Amino acid sequence: MNLFHRQNKPPLVSPAKFREAYECHRLSVFRYIYALTSGSQDDAEDLTAETFLRAWKARQQFEGDVDSAIGWLIRIAKRIVIDNYRRTVRTTHSLPLELAVESMPEQAFLHAEQQQSLLRLVADLPDEQREIIILRYVLGWRVNEIARHMDATENKISVSIHRTLSKLKEQWQNIESENLSAAFTLKEITYEPHTG
Secondary structure (H helix, E strand, C coil), rough: CCCCCCCCCCCCCEEEEEEEHHHHHHHHHHHHHHHHHHCCHHHHHHHHHHHHHHHHCCCCCCCCCCCHHHHHHHHHHHHHHHHHHHHHCCCCCCCCCCCHHCCCCHHHHHHHHHHHHHHHHCCCHHHHHHHHHHHHHHHCCCCCHHHHHHHHCCCHHHHHHHHHHHHHHHHHHHHHHHHHHHHHHHHHHHCCCCCC
8 A cells, every 4th residue: 555645636626626617617507507498597597506506515526627527517407407397387488688678779679589589499499409509509519529428429419400400490480470470460550541
């Protein structure tokens, strides 16, 4: 037995290293949860806090460096979101608007509505497709990182992204044409020809 041989501690055991991982990855974990839960800021904040609390309790089990902790944290976040989903009834959440609708400029309001529609489309995707899209476009992961995280081939991930984006584009065009049609109908109803 070598008395001089030091056992390596897991990298996130020290509060300073865990804090570093928190600062490095908290926004990515929040964005992942926010997109996965259809855009409820309050829920995403609560679930993000719960993710880091659970990670703190399990920090002895993590092996890797601070930079690679994101995959581990995302897996914890996903389990927490699933657990939360099982505990609660799924409801449609609206994006938090800091200003009242009446005081909001029309462009900002339209952007918020479009963002909410897009989040609903993503929320309605099958679980695996939704996760791939969130990892790729919300967190900005590369295809090889997603493949490694999901234990899949890069080709499978690429094909899934392509098919899912095609499906989302088609659904988005349907929503846009329905909105345009509704706007013209509303305009026709409210239009009063000037007589005189």
